[in-house]
Amino acid sequence: MYQILTPQESATSTPGATSHIIGDSPDVLHQILDPGVNLSLWQRLPQTAITRELSILQASHLPDVRCPASLDSFDDDVSALLRQQGLDPLVFTNWRKDLRRLADLYFSLSDDRDVTLRLVTTDDDECRRFHVDRTNLRLLCTYRGPGTEWLTNDQVDRLAQATGAPNEDIIRFGIPSQFEPFWVGILKGDAFPDNASHGLVHRSPPIKGSGQTRVLFCLDC
Template sequence: MRQSCPTRVPPAIPMPFQNIDRTDCFIVQEERHTEQEIMQAAALWNAHGPDLFLRRGSIEILETQLGALLPAGTKALAEDALNLVRRYQRLSGTAEIRFRLEKVRHDSCRRFHVDHVPLRLLCTYTGPGVQWKYADSETIYETPAGWITLLKGQLYPGWSTKGAVLHRSPPISDRPVPVTRLLLTLDHPDACGMGRQ
Protein backbone atom coordinates (compact mmCIF):
# COMPACT_ATOMS: atom_id res chain seq x y z
CA MET A 1 0.00 0.00 0.00
CA ARG A 2 1.28 3.42 -0.93
CA GLN A 3 1.99 6.01 1.73
CA SER A 4 -0.11 9.15 1.71
CA CYS A 5 1.09 12.43 0.27
CA PRO A 6 2.69 14.80 2.80
CA THR A 7 0.80 17.87 1.59
CA ARG A 8 -2.01 17.25 4.09
CA VAL A 9 0.05 16.07 7.05
CA PRO A 10 2.53 17.92 9.27
CA PRO A 11 5.78 18.61 7.40
CA ALA A 12 7.83 16.82 10.09
CA ILE A 13 6.88 13.44 8.58
CA PRO A 14 9.20 12.54 5.70
CA MET A 15 7.79 10.69 2.73
CA PRO A 16 9.46 8.96 -0.19
CA PHE A 17 10.05 11.09 -3.26
CA GLN A 18 8.08 8.75 -5.51
CA ASN A 19 4.84 10.02 -3.96
CA ILE A 20 5.28 13.20 -6.01
CA ASP A 21 3.75 11.45 -9.02
CA ARG A 22 0.37 11.31 -7.29
CA THR A 23 -2.10 13.81 -8.73
CA ASP A 24 -2.99 15.08 -5.24
CA CYS A 25 0.63 15.52 -4.15
CA PHE A 26 2.48 18.81 -4.78
CA ILE A 27 5.32 18.66 -2.26
CA VAL A 28 7.47 15.96 -0.71
CA GLN A 29 9.91 16.67 2.08
CA GLU A 30 12.59 14.42 3.52
CA GLU A 31 13.82 15.09 7.01
CA ARG A 32 17.60 14.97 7.34
CA HIS A 33 19.95 15.50 10.24
CA THR A 34 22.89 16.55 8.12
CA GLU A 35 26.26 15.16 9.13
CA GLN A 36 28.66 17.51 10.90
CA GLU A 37 31.22 17.05 8.11
CA ILE A 38 28.72 18.39 5.56
CA MET A 39 27.76 21.33 7.76
CA GLN A 40 31.44 22.23 8.26
CA ALA A 41 31.97 21.99 4.50
CA ALA A 42 28.98 24.28 3.91
CA ALA A 43 30.42 26.85 6.33
CA LEU A 44 33.74 26.71 4.48
CA TRP A 45 31.96 27.18 1.16
CA ASN A 46 30.23 30.25 2.60
CA ALA A 47 33.64 31.59 3.64
CA HIS A 48 35.68 30.71 0.54
CA GLY A 49 33.44 29.45 -2.26
CA PRO A 50 31.90 31.46 -5.10
CA ASP A 51 28.68 33.35 -4.41
CA LEU A 52 27.01 31.48 -7.27
CA PHE A 53 27.81 28.22 -9.02
CA LEU A 54 25.30 27.80 -11.88
CA ARG A 55 25.72 25.12 -14.53
CA ARG A 56 23.73 22.70 -16.63
CA GLY A 57 24.86 19.28 -17.71
CA SER A 58 25.05 15.58 -16.98
CA ILE A 59 26.09 14.32 -13.58
CA GLU A 60 29.58 13.63 -14.92
CA ILE A 61 29.95 17.16 -16.30
CA LEU A 62 28.63 18.74 -13.10
CA GLU A 63 30.98 16.63 -11.00
CA THR A 64 33.98 17.71 -13.09
CA GLN A 65 33.04 21.40 -13.08
CA LEU A 66 32.26 21.46 -9.37
CA GLY A 67 35.43 19.56 -8.51
CA ALA A 68 37.56 22.06 -10.41
CA LEU A 69 36.72 24.91 -8.01
CA LEU A 70 36.14 23.26 -4.64
CA PRO A 71 37.61 25.28 -1.77
CA ALA A 72 39.66 23.20 0.69
CA GLY A 73 37.51 21.19 3.07
CA THR A 74 34.29 21.32 1.02
CA LYS A 75 34.39 17.89 -0.63
CA ALA A 76 31.66 16.51 1.67
CA LEU A 77 29.29 19.27 0.55
CA ALA A 78 29.97 18.54 -3.13
CA GLU A 79 29.43 14.81 -2.63
CA ASP A 80 26.12 15.39 -0.86
CA ALA A 81 24.91 17.79 -3.56
CA LEU A 82 25.89 15.35 -6.32
CA ASN A 83 24.03 12.54 -4.53
CA LEU A 84 20.94 14.75 -4.63
CA VAL A 85 21.55 15.30 -8.36
CA ARG A 86 21.49 11.52 -8.86
CA ARG A 87 18.21 11.22 -6.94
CA TYR A 88 16.68 14.09 -8.87
CA GLN A 89 17.75 12.56 -12.18
CA ARG A 90 16.12 9.24 -11.32
CA LEU A 91 12.86 11.05 -10.57
CA SER A 92 12.87 13.50 -13.45
CA GLY A 93 14.34 11.24 -16.13
CA THR A 94 16.34 14.15 -17.56
CA ALA A 95 19.84 13.48 -18.88
CA GLU A 96 20.96 17.01 -17.99
CA ILE A 97 20.19 19.05 -14.90
CA ARG A 98 20.36 22.73 -13.99
CA PHE A 99 22.51 22.94 -10.85
CA ARG A 100 22.50 26.11 -8.77
CA LEU A 101 24.44 26.49 -5.52
CA GLU A 102 24.09 30.03 -4.22
CA LYS A 103 24.88 32.13 -1.18
CA VAL A 104 21.78 34.18 -0.36
CA ARG A 105 22.22 37.16 1.94
CA HIS A 106 19.06 39.10 1.08
CA ASP A 107 15.33 38.60 0.57
CA SER A 108 15.63 36.92 -2.80
CA CYS A 109 12.00 35.98 -3.50
CA ARG A 110 9.47 37.17 -0.94
CA ARG A 111 6.29 36.35 -2.85
CA PHE A 112 4.66 32.95 -2.65
CA HIS A 113 4.63 31.38 -6.10
CA VAL A 114 4.74 28.20 -8.18
CA ASP A 115 7.79 27.72 -10.41
CA HIS A 116 7.54 27.44 -14.19
CA VAL A 117 9.34 24.08 -14.19
CA PRO A 118 8.27 20.42 -13.99
CA LEU A 119 10.06 19.60 -10.70
CA ARG A 120 12.30 21.59 -8.40
CA LEU A 121 14.49 20.17 -5.64
CA LEU A 122 15.64 22.51 -2.88
CA CYS A 123 18.08 21.96 -0.03
CA THR A 124 19.26 24.77 2.24
CA TYR A 125 22.56 23.83 3.85
CA THR A 126 22.92 26.92 6.05
CA GLY A 127 20.32 29.40 7.24
CA PRO A 128 16.53 29.04 7.16
CA GLY A 129 14.98 26.81 4.53
CA VAL A 130 12.20 27.37 2.02
CA GLN A 131 8.80 28.52 3.28
CA TRP A 132 5.66 27.00 1.79
CA LYS A 133 1.90 26.96 2.13
CA TYR A 134 -1.18 25.58 0.45
CA ALA A 135 -2.76 27.94 -2.08
CA ASP A 136 -6.00 27.93 -0.06
CA SER A 137 -4.39 28.49 3.35
CA GLU A 138 -2.54 31.22 5.23
CA THR A 139 -0.52 28.80 7.37
CA ILE A 140 3.18 29.08 6.52
CA TYR A 141 5.66 26.25 7.08
CA GLU A 142 9.42 26.86 7.25
CA THR A 143 11.72 24.01 6.29
CA PRO A 144 14.68 23.25 8.56
CA ALA A 145 18.20 23.44 7.16
CA GLY A 146 19.37 20.18 5.62
CA TRP A 147 15.91 18.91 4.71
CA ILE A 148 15.17 18.07 1.09
CA THR A 149 12.11 19.62 -0.55
CA LEU A 150 10.71 18.45 -3.88
CA LEU A 151 8.06 20.68 -5.45
CA LYS A 152 5.84 20.29 -8.47
CA GLY A 153 5.94 23.22 -10.85
CA GLN A 154 3.41 24.41 -13.40
CA LEU A 155 5.02 22.33 -16.15
CA TYR A 156 4.58 19.02 -14.31
CA PRO A 157 2.26 16.78 -16.39
CA GLY A 158 -1.31 17.15 -15.15
CA TRP A 159 -0.50 20.01 -12.77
CA SER A 160 -3.55 22.00 -11.64
CA THR A 161 -4.24 24.81 -9.22
CA LYS A 162 -6.43 22.58 -7.03
CA GLY A 163 -4.43 21.71 -3.94
CA ALA A 164 -1.34 23.50 -5.24
CA VAL A 165 1.56 24.36 -2.94
CA LEU A 166 3.19 27.80 -3.12
CA HIS A 167 6.66 28.56 -1.82
CA ARG A 168 9.07 31.44 -1.27
CA SER A 169 12.51 32.24 0.10
CA PRO A 170 12.32 33.09 3.80
CA PRO A 171 12.69 36.81 4.54
CA ILE A 172 16.07 37.35 6.22
CA SER A 173 16.82 41.09 5.90
CA ASP A 174 15.02 41.97 9.13
CA ARG A 175 16.79 39.38 11.28
CA PRO A 176 18.87 40.84 14.17
CA VAL A 177 21.96 38.87 13.10
CA PRO A 178 23.02 38.71 9.41
CA VAL A 179 22.29 35.32 7.84
CA THR A 180 23.82 33.62 4.81
CA ARG A 181 21.72 30.89 3.28
CA LEU A 182 23.55 28.32 1.18
CA LEU A 183 20.87 27.04 -1.17
CA LEU A 184 21.03 24.17 -3.65
CA THR A 185 18.41 24.21 -6.42
CA LEU A 186 18.05 21.40 -8.97
CA ASP A 187 15.82 21.78 -12.02
CA HIS A 188 15.09 20.77 -15.56
CA PRO A 189 18.06 21.96 -17.70
CA ASP A 190 16.11 24.73 -19.46
CA ALA A 191 14.82 26.33 -16.26
CA CYS A 192 15.15 30.08 -15.82
CA GLY A 193 16.64 30.82 -19.23
CA MET A 194 19.36 28.18 -19.10
CA GLY A 195 19.20 27.55 -22.84
CA ARG A 196 21.71 25.29 -24.52
CA GLN A 197 25.08 27.06 -24.57
Protein backbone atom coordinates in the same frame (compact mmCIF):
# COMPACT_ATOMS: atom_id res chain seq x y z
CA MET B 1 7.22 6.58 7.57
CA TYR B 2 5.14 8.96 5.43
CA GLN B 3 2.85 11.77 6.47
CA ILE B 4 0.31 12.80 3.86
CA LEU B 5 -1.16 16.27 4.21
CA THR B 6 -4.37 16.88 2.30
CA PRO B 7 -6.62 19.93 2.19
CA GLN B 8 -9.35 20.11 4.80
CA GLU B 9 -12.79 20.08 3.28
CA SER B 10 -14.34 23.51 3.39
CA ALA B 11 -16.54 25.74 1.30
CA THR B 12 -13.44 27.39 -0.19
CA SER B 13 -11.15 24.39 -0.70
CA THR B 14 -10.43 23.31 -4.25
CA PRO B 15 -11.77 19.90 -5.29
CA GLY B 16 -8.94 17.58 -6.21
CA ALA B 17 -6.31 19.92 -4.79
CA THR B 18 -2.86 18.42 -4.45
CA SER B 19 -1.19 16.88 -1.41
CA HIS B 20 2.13 17.07 0.37
CA ILE B 21 4.00 13.94 1.46
CA ILE B 22 6.54 14.15 4.26
CA GLY B 23 8.80 11.41 5.58
CA ASP B 24 12.12 10.55 7.21
CA SER B 25 13.38 8.33 4.38
CA PRO B 26 14.75 9.31 0.94
CA ASP B 27 12.13 7.03 -0.58
CA VAL B 28 9.58 9.75 0.08
CA LEU B 29 11.05 11.81 -2.76
CA HIS B 30 9.81 9.31 -5.35
CA GLN B 31 6.24 10.11 -4.33
CA ILE B 32 6.50 13.42 -6.19
CA LEU B 33 5.60 11.59 -9.40
CA ASP B 34 2.26 10.46 -7.98
CA PRO B 35 -0.78 12.28 -9.37
CA GLY B 36 -2.04 14.95 -7.02
CA VAL B 37 1.26 15.40 -5.13
CA ASN B 38 3.12 18.71 -5.41
CA LEU B 39 5.65 18.36 -2.57
CA SER B 40 7.71 15.41 -1.35
CA LEU B 41 9.78 16.37 1.67
CA TRP B 42 12.55 14.27 3.20
CA GLN B 43 13.16 15.34 6.79
CA ARG B 44 16.73 14.38 7.61
CA LEU B 45 19.18 15.33 10.32
CA PRO B 46 22.06 17.79 9.81
CA GLN B 47 25.48 16.32 9.15
CA THR B 48 28.22 17.79 11.33
CA ALA B 49 31.03 17.31 8.81
CA ILE B 50 29.12 19.22 6.13
CA THR B 51 28.09 21.96 8.55
CA ARG B 52 31.73 22.42 9.46
CA GLU B 53 32.81 22.67 5.82
CA LEU B 54 30.12 25.20 4.95
CA SER B 55 30.80 27.41 7.98
CA ILE B 56 33.57 29.20 6.03
CA LEU B 57 31.27 30.32 3.21
CA GLN B 58 30.35 33.99 2.99
CA ALA B 59 27.35 35.45 1.20
CA SER B 60 29.52 36.64 -1.70
CA HIS B 61 31.11 33.27 -2.42
CA LEU B 62 28.35 31.64 -4.52
CA PRO B 63 26.10 34.42 -5.87
CA ASP B 64 23.59 32.06 -7.52
CA VAL B 65 26.09 30.33 -9.77
CA ARG B 66 24.55 27.85 -12.17
CA CYS B 67 25.22 25.63 -15.15
CA PRO B 68 23.61 22.83 -17.18
CA ALA B 69 24.28 19.45 -15.58
CA SER B 70 23.99 15.77 -16.32
CA LEU B 71 24.48 12.84 -13.99
CA ASP B 72 27.70 11.87 -15.79
CA SER B 73 29.15 15.38 -15.49
CA PHE B 74 27.69 16.34 -12.12
CA ASP B 75 30.79 15.94 -9.96
CA ASP B 76 32.90 17.91 -12.42
CA ASP B 77 30.17 20.56 -12.75
CA VAL B 78 30.09 21.18 -8.99
CA SER B 79 33.88 21.36 -8.79
CA ALA B 80 34.00 23.76 -11.75
CA LEU B 81 31.45 26.11 -10.14
CA LEU B 82 33.44 26.16 -6.92
CA ARG B 83 36.73 26.84 -8.71
CA GLN B 84 35.15 29.65 -10.74
CA GLN B 85 34.42 31.38 -7.44
CA GLY B 86 37.93 30.85 -6.09
CA LEU B 87 36.96 27.96 -3.81
CA ASP B 88 38.91 24.71 -3.48
CA PRO B 89 36.61 21.70 -4.08
CA LEU B 90 38.80 19.57 -1.80
CA VAL B 91 37.70 21.70 1.15
CA PHE B 92 34.10 20.60 0.55
CA THR B 93 34.55 16.84 0.14
CA ASN B 94 31.62 15.80 2.36
CA TRP B 95 29.31 18.43 0.89
CA ARG B 96 30.13 17.36 -2.66
CA LYS B 97 29.40 13.72 -1.78
CA ASP B 98 26.03 14.72 -0.38
CA LEU B 99 25.21 16.85 -3.43
CA ARG B 100 25.96 13.84 -5.60
CA ARG B 101 23.69 11.65 -3.49
CA LEU B 102 20.82 14.10 -3.97
CA ALA B 103 21.59 14.41 -7.67
CA ASP B 104 21.34 10.62 -8.05
CA LEU B 105 17.87 10.74 -6.51
CA TYR B 106 16.77 13.72 -8.59
CA PHE B 107 18.01 12.51 -11.97
CA SER B 108 16.12 9.26 -11.46
CA LEU B 109 12.94 11.38 -11.46
CA SER B 110 13.76 13.98 -14.12
CA ASP B 111 12.67 11.86 -17.11
CA ASP B 112 15.70 12.90 -19.23
CA ARG B 113 14.74 16.58 -19.12
CA ASP B 114 17.47 19.21 -19.26
CA VAL B 115 18.68 19.94 -15.73
CA THR B 116 20.16 23.14 -14.30
CA LEU B 117 22.42 23.02 -11.23
CA ARG B 118 22.47 26.02 -8.88
CA LEU B 119 24.57 26.81 -5.81
CA VAL B 120 23.63 29.89 -3.80
CA THR B 121 25.02 31.76 -0.81
CA THR B 122 23.12 34.88 0.21
CA ASP B 123 22.38 37.20 3.13
CA ASP B 124 19.72 39.07 1.17
CA ASP B 125 16.04 38.54 0.47
CA GLU B 126 15.51 36.53 -2.69
CA CYS B 127 11.92 35.75 -3.74
CA ARG B 128 9.89 37.46 -1.01
CA ARG B 129 6.55 36.90 -2.71
CA PHE B 130 4.85 33.50 -2.58
CA HIS B 131 5.00 32.04 -6.07
CA VAL B 132 4.84 28.88 -8.16
CA ASP B 133 7.81 27.77 -10.26
CA ARG B 134 7.49 27.59 -14.03
CA THR B 135 9.42 24.33 -13.95
CA ASN B 136 8.61 20.63 -13.96
CA LEU B 137 10.46 19.55 -10.82
CA ARG B 138 12.68 21.55 -8.48
CA LEU B 139 14.88 20.05 -5.77
CA LEU B 140 15.75 22.35 -2.87
CA CYS B 141 18.05 21.79 0.09
CA THR B 142 19.13 24.61 2.40
CA TYR B 143 22.29 23.51 4.15
CA ARG B 144 22.76 26.61 6.28
CA GLY B 145 20.37 29.33 7.40
CA PRO B 146 16.56 29.37 7.24
CA GLY B 147 14.88 27.14 4.68
CA THR B 148 12.19 27.63 2.07
CA GLU B 149 8.74 28.66 3.29
CA TRP B 150 5.70 26.95 1.74
CA LEU B 151 1.94 26.91 1.98
CA THR B 152 -0.46 23.99 2.18
CA ASN B 153 -3.04 24.02 -0.59
CA ASP B 154 -5.92 25.04 1.63
CA GLN B 155 -3.92 28.04 2.87
CA VAL B 156 -3.53 29.46 -0.64
CA ASP B 157 -5.81 31.84 -2.45
CA ARG B 158 -4.62 30.81 -5.91
CA LEU B 159 -6.52 33.56 -7.69
CA ALA B 160 -4.76 36.15 -5.54
CA GLN B 161 -1.41 34.47 -6.19
CA ALA B 162 -1.95 34.30 -9.95
CA THR B 163 -3.07 37.92 -10.26
CA GLY B 164 -0.11 39.48 -8.46
CA ALA B 165 -1.70 40.14 -5.08
CA PRO B 166 0.56 40.66 -2.04
CA ASN B 167 1.42 37.88 0.38
CA GLU B 168 -1.17 38.95 2.94
CA ASP B 169 -3.88 38.28 0.35
CA ILE B 170 -2.35 35.01 -0.87
CA ILE B 171 -2.31 33.42 2.60
CA ARG B 172 -5.90 32.67 3.57
CA PHE B 173 -5.02 31.74 7.18
CA GLY B 174 -2.22 30.56 9.42
CA ILE B 175 1.53 30.84 8.96
CA PRO B 176 3.79 29.19 6.36
CA SER B 177 5.50 25.87 6.91
CA GLN B 178 9.28 25.92 6.53
CA PHE B 179 12.09 23.55 5.57
CA GLU B 180 14.72 22.93 8.24
CA PRO B 181 18.44 22.84 7.34
CA PHE B 182 19.38 19.67 5.43
CA TRP B 183 15.76 18.77 4.64
CA VAL B 184 15.31 17.89 0.96
CA GLY B 185 12.19 18.86 -0.93
CA ILE B 186 11.14 18.15 -4.50
CA LEU B 187 8.47 20.55 -5.70
CA LYS B 188 6.19 20.26 -8.69
CA GLY B 189 5.90 23.42 -10.73
CA ASP B 190 3.18 24.47 -13.12
CA ALA B 191 5.09 23.08 -16.11
CA PHE B 192 4.76 19.50 -14.88
CA PRO B 193 2.32 17.60 -17.12
CA ASP B 194 -1.29 17.95 -15.95
CA ASN B 195 -0.23 20.11 -13.00
CA ALA B 196 -1.09 23.62 -14.25
CA SER B 197 -2.34 25.86 -11.43
CA HIS B 198 -1.49 23.23 -8.80
CA GLY B 199 2.25 23.81 -8.26
CA LEU B 200 3.58 24.25 -4.75
CA VAL B 201 3.30 27.85 -3.53
CA HIS B 202 6.51 28.86 -1.74
CA ARG B 203 9.10 31.60 -1.24
CA SER B 204 12.61 32.27 0.01
CA PRO B 205 12.61 33.33 3.67
CA PRO B 206 13.26 37.04 4.29
CA ILE B 207 16.68 37.34 5.99
CA LYS B 208 18.04 40.76 5.02
CA GLY B 209 19.60 42.44 8.03
CA SER B 210 19.36 39.31 10.18
CA GLY B 211 23.07 38.52 10.05
CA GLN B 212 22.32 35.06 8.63
CA THR B 213 23.73 33.53 5.45
CA ARG B 214 21.85 30.88 3.53
CA VAL B 215 23.62 28.09 1.64
CA LEU B 216 21.23 26.61 -0.91
CA PHE B 217 21.42 23.79 -3.45
CA CYS B 218 18.90 23.62 -6.26
CA LEU B 219 18.25 21.39 -9.27
CA ASP B 220 15.68 22.37 -11.90
CA CYS B 221 14.22 20.62 -14.89
